[in-house]
Amino acid sequence: xxxxxxxxxxxxxxxxxxxxxxxxxxxxxxxxxxxxxxxxxxxxxxxxxxxxxxxxxxxxxxxxxxxxxxxxxxxxxxxxxxxxxxxxxxxxxxxxxxxxxxxxxxxxxxxxxxxxxxxxxxxxxxxxxxxxxxxxxxxxxxxxxxxxxxxxxxxxxxxxxxxxxxxxxxxxxxxxxxxxxxxxxxxxxxxxxxxxxxxxxxxxxxxxxxxxxxxxxxxxxxxxxxxxxxxxxxxxxxxxxxxxxxxxxxxxxxxxxxxxxxxxxxxxxxxxxxxxxxxxxxxxxxxxxxxxxxxxxxxxxxxxxxxxxxxxxxxxxxxxxxxxxxxxxxxxxxxxxxxxxxxxxxxxxxxxxxxxxxxxxxxxxxxxxxxxxxxxxxxxxxxxxxxxxxxxxxxxxxxxxxxxxxxxxxxxxxxxxxxxxxxxxxxxxxxxxxxxxxxxxxxxxxxxxxxxxxxxxxxxxxxxxxxxxxxxxxxxxxxxxxxxxxxxxxxxxxxxxxxxxxxxxxxxxxxxxxxxxxxxxxxxxxxxxxxxxxxxxxxxxxxxxxxxxxxxxxxxxxxxxxxxxxxxxxxxxxxxxxxxxxxxxxxxxxxxxxxxxxxxxxxxxxxxxxxxxxxxxxxxxxxxxxxxxxxxxxxxxxxxxxxxxxxxxxxxxxxxxxxxxxxxxxxxxxxxxxxxxxxxxxxxxxxxxxxxxxxxxxxxxxxxxxxxxxxxxxxxxxxxxxxxxxxxxxxxxxxxxxxxxxxxxxxxxxxxxxxxxxxxxxxxxxxxxxxxxxxxxxxxxxxxxxxxxxxxxxxxxxxxxxxxxxxxxxxxxxxxxxxxxxxxxxxxxxxxxxxxxxxxxxxxxxxxxxxxxxxxxxxxxxxxxxxxxxxxxxxxxxxxxxxxxxxxxxxxxxxxxxxx
Numbered sequence: 056x057x058x059x060x061x062x063x064x065x066x067x068x069x070x071x072x073x074x075x076x077x078x079x080x081x082x083x084x085x086x087x088x089x090x091x092x093x094x095x096x097x098x099x100x101x102x103x104x105x106x107x108x109x110x111x112x113x114x115x116x117x118x119x120x121x122x123x124x125x126x127x128x129x130x131x132x133x134x135x136x137x138x139x140x141x142x143x144x145x146x147x148x149x150x151x152x153x154x155x156x157x158x159x160x161x162x163x164x165x166x167x168x169x170x171x172x173x174x175x176x177x178x179x180x181x182x183x184x185x186x187x188x189x190x191x192x193x194x195x196x197x198x199x200x201x202x203x204x205x206x207x208x209x210x211x212x213x214x215x216x217x218x219x220x221x222x223x224x225x226x227x228x229x230x231x232x233x234x235x236x237x238x239x240x241x242x243x244x245x246x247x248x249x250x251x252x253x254x255x256x257x258x259x260x261x262x263x264x265x266x267x268x269x270x271x272x273x274x275x276x277x278x279x280x281x282x283x284x285x286x287x288x289x290x291x292x293x294x295x296x297x298x299x300x301x302x303x304x305x306x307x308x309x310x311x312x313x314x315x316x317x318x319x320x321x322x323x324x325x326x327x328x329x330x331x332x333x334x335x336x337x338x339x340x341x342x343x344x345x346x347x348x349x350x351x352x353x354x355x356x357x358x359x360x361x362x363x364x365x366x367x368x369x370x371x372x373x374x375x376x377x378x379x380x381x382x383x384x385x386x387x388x389x390x391x392x393x394x395x396x397x398x399x400x401x402x403x404x405x406x407x408x409x410x411x412x413x414x415x416x417x418x419x420x421x422x423x424x425x426x427x428x429x430x431x432x433x434x435x436x437x438x439x440x441x442x443x444x445x446x447x448x449x450x451x452x453x454x455x456x457x458x459x460x461x462x463x464x465x466x467x468x469x470x471x472x473x474x475x476x477x478x479x480x481x482x483x484x485x486x487x488x489x490x491x492x493x494x495x496x497x498x499x500x501x502x503x504x505x506x507x508x509x510x511x512x513x514x515x516x517x518x519x520x521x522x523x524x525x526x527x528x529x530x531x532x533x534x535x536x537x538x539x540x541x542x543x544x545x546x547x548x549x550x551x552x553x554x555x556x557x558x559x560x561x562x563x564x565x566x567x568x569x570x571x572x573x574x575x576x577x578x579x580x581x582x583x584x585x586x587x588x589x590x591x592x593x594x595x596x597x598x599x600x601x602x603x604x605x606x607x608x609x610x611x612x613x614x615x616x617x618x619x620x621x622x623x624x625x626x627x628x629x630x631x632x633x634x635x636x637x638x639x640x641x642x643x644x645x646x647x648x649x650x651x652x653x654x655x656x657x658x659x660x661x662x663x664x665x666x667x668x669x670x671x672x673x674x675x676x677x678x679x680x681x682x683x684x685x686x687x688x689x690x691x692x693x694x695x696x697x698x699x700x701x702x703x704x705x706x707x708x709x710x711x712x713x714x715x716x717x718x719x720x721x722x723x724x725x726x727x728x729x730x731x732x733x734x735x736x737x738x739x740x741x742x743x744x745x746x747x748x749x750x751x752x753x754x755x756x757x758x759x760x761x762x763x764x765x766x767x768x769x770x771x772x773x774x775x776x777x778x779x780x781x782x783x784x785x786x787x788x789x790x791x792x793x794x795x796x797x798x799x800x801x802x803x804x805x806x807x808x809x810x811x812x813x814x815x816x817x818x819x820x821x822x823x824x825x826x827x828x829x830x831x832x833x834x835x836x837x838x839x840x841x842x843x844x845x846x847x848x849x850x851x852x853x854x855x856x857x858x859x860x861x862x863x864x865x866x867x868x869x870x871x872x873x874x875x876x877x878x879x880x881x882x883x884x885x886x887x888x889x890x891x892x893x894x895x896x897x898x899x900x901x902x903x904x905x906x907x908x909x910x911x912x913x914x915x916x917x918x919x920x921x922x923x924x925x926x927x928x929x930x931x932x933x934x935x936x937x938x939x940x941x942x943x944x945x946x947x948x949x950x951x952x953x954x955x
Contacts, residue, residue: 121154135164159198163209180215188225249282258286288321291410325355351384380475386415424623428461463496500532533566568601603636638671673706710739743776813845882915
């Protein structure tokens with residue numbers, strides 16, 4: 056519905072005689088006494104007698120009325136300052152409630168003398184009374200005519216006072232009454248009113264009042280013209296706005312670039328930027344030039360429609376013309392480019408305009424630094440930071456927090472710390488965000504003890520840690536298997552009233568899973584559910600992987616179902632451990648079926664999942680099925696990566712026929728992949744184990760030529776082959792090369808020499824080497840088993856049992872192989888009782904006997920006549936799903952025949 060300006064009914068006073076009972080008391084002064092009273096008042100006003108004394112006379116003060124004051128003011132129009140003093144004196148000392156007519160007379164009088172400030176003050180007081188605008192205007196009109204004032208500025212001041220008092224509708228009434236009485240407001244008054252109407256979004260009123268003023272004879276200025284153009288643009292009537300400008304041009308109104316800028320702004324706001332560009336191009340024909348507002352408006356318009364290239368061109372034009380782009384224009388363009396991912400373009404723009412001294416605001420500057428950091432372009436981010444002081448732009452806490460966090464995430468902790476120190480030097484207080492970033496960075500890439508020191512430092516400085524702070528440390532403790540510290544910190548967190556979040560629980564559960572403590576991990580998972588904390592996909596993935604590693608595949612699949620029921624979406628990190636777990640438990644075919652089922656459900660698996668299946672097939676020697684699975688993998692759109700090729704190559708190397716190995720190697724080469732140290736190590740290991748040391752060294756030389764440098768596993772594989780071939784000296788030389796290459800040996804490396812020394816019976820040398828390993832913290836259960844087996848082979852059983860005692864004293868726990876080796880020696884010597892006792896010790900320690908251990912003890916019991924124990928062991932073995940190697944009934948018959 057079209058809005059209309061409501062016009063107040065014009066009072067009769069506007070055209071004829073006063074409609075009030077009495078506008079001026081002059082007509083009422085019909086008796087001589089009243090005339091004498093006013094004359095007396097005028098004498099007092101102009102005389103030298105004290106007003107306070109004179110007007111305190113009871114005969115005067117009791118008779119004084121507002122209409123008397125009106126007459127006094129009229130009689131003192133020649134001295135408006137004196138009139139004002141008298142007016143104010145009566146109000147201050149006699150509490151005179153002046154009439155509207157008195158205000159009108161005095162305002163007109165003051166304006167004639169250019170005393171605008173006191174006139175404004177009077178109008179402010181008058182308007183506070185809240186009288187209707189037509190009533191006020193009638194008094195102003197009558198006083199103007201009665202007193203024959205030369206200037207109409209009093210009306211202008213009245214209109215402007217209404218506008219300043221936010222009573223623009225009342226101002227409109229006054230202007231319309233002026234038009235009705237052939238009075239024209241000044242153009243600046245009209246401009247003020249139109250802009251006041253714009254502020255309250257009375258756009259239709261602006262257009263109507265503009266037309267009325269022009270029809271009445273007001274010659275509008277550029278600002279008045281701009282107001283009506285802006286109103287039409289706000290109404291989205293762009294055609295009429297253009298027509299209005301054409302009409303103004305044809306009537307030779309004084310238009311400046313301001314009016315055209317308003318049209319340009321309106322078009323840009325309406326996403327009609329190219330029309331705005333045409334308006335800008337037309338300026339030169341009109342004898343005008345676009346100014347900084349023109350260009351900046353267009354730049355922001357192009358940002359609005361995301362045409363940043365055009366915005367950049369305009370920005371270049373501005374700089375060439377020597378115009379200073381506004382902060383808003385630079386910021387809009389830079390931020391727009393940044394959000395579109397054009398970080399380099401945004402950076403280049405900042406550098407370009409920066410040379411001329413123009414920079415975006417701090418918010419946009421920080422956002423650009425953040426984007427550069429996220430993209431890994433730290434050099435540019437630091438250049439921006441360094442240029443800030445040159446641009447008179449001061450970094451704030453957010454600037455430093457972005458830089459500190461970004462460098463921490465990339466592991467550049469020294470740089471992050473330097474920015475932290477600079478932040479303090481700049482007088483910016485240490486923030487929680489900065490401390491959290493530093494602590495998290497140290498936990499992930501640095502020194503955990505430094506993270507602990509930072510934690511203590513932040514508390515001492517009054518910065519309270521949050522769940523994020525605690526979780527960073529807890530996660531680090533768990534990854535370092537320092538679960539005691541992790542749970543101590545967790546308890547401290549609870550005591551401080553800091554509520555743990557899902558990330559805290561996930562970190563703790565991950566730590567428990569890493570130490571195979573699945574019972575406690577399960578309890579903690581139940582605890583978070585009781586706290587109404589929703590587990591994430593990562594929480595489930597951690598638990599699923601833990602159960603798979605613990606060989607509890609069924610529980611892992613139960614969690615997968617629970618995860619799906621909760622609406623969580625499994626990913627490759629969920630499926631990979633399940634596939635790997637099935638394979639490691641001898642259920643490779645089930646793993647293949649599981650992958651097929653996922654493929655039918657349109658689940659996208661990655662190379663990691665398939666490499667787990669390929670590894671499972673290869674571990675079982677099912678190379679043909681592994682190759683078939685790799686073909687299916689390619690058909691399903693998943694490329695064979697280097698890891699998958701490495702798995703197949705390792706599997707193929709275990710086969711006697713090397714044709715498949717070369718085929719896989721060729722396929723890998725055809726895909727543009729080069730063998731890495733894992734593949735070369737597999738080849739060297741395979742050739743070493745089969746005794747083809749020449750081929751192993753050829754692979755070694757090729758590996759080095761390809762700049763693929765051997766690691767500890769590569770060295771160990773070749774040394775193991777040399778040791779088995781009896782070439783201890785060559786193995787020793789290779790060991791020295793390894794040390795020279797700064798590749799530290801591991802326990803398996805030393806194990807190669809240990810194994811050879813014990814097989815050759817050099818137990819003194821072997822034990823000496825093992826003690827050296829103990830000092831270097833490289834000794835483990837496997838190396839102790841080698842020493843124990845060596846003593847047993849030589850029949851030095853007493854020394855073997857001493858090594859077992861030493862092993863437990865050093866905090867290294869024996870495994871099933873340790874006990875099996877000693878049990879076998881006890882059985883061989885006929886001491887079945889001691890063997891059974893050692894067996895029971897093994898069971899009490901929670902170790903699960905394997906197939907070899909069962910068969911060894913059963914055989915020992917049989918040959919030593921302990922058949923009841925043998926059958927007991929056989930039954931226990933069957934319950935565990937294992938098959939005895941010996942037929943106990945046949946052994947028993949053999950024993951019976953021998954005794955008969």
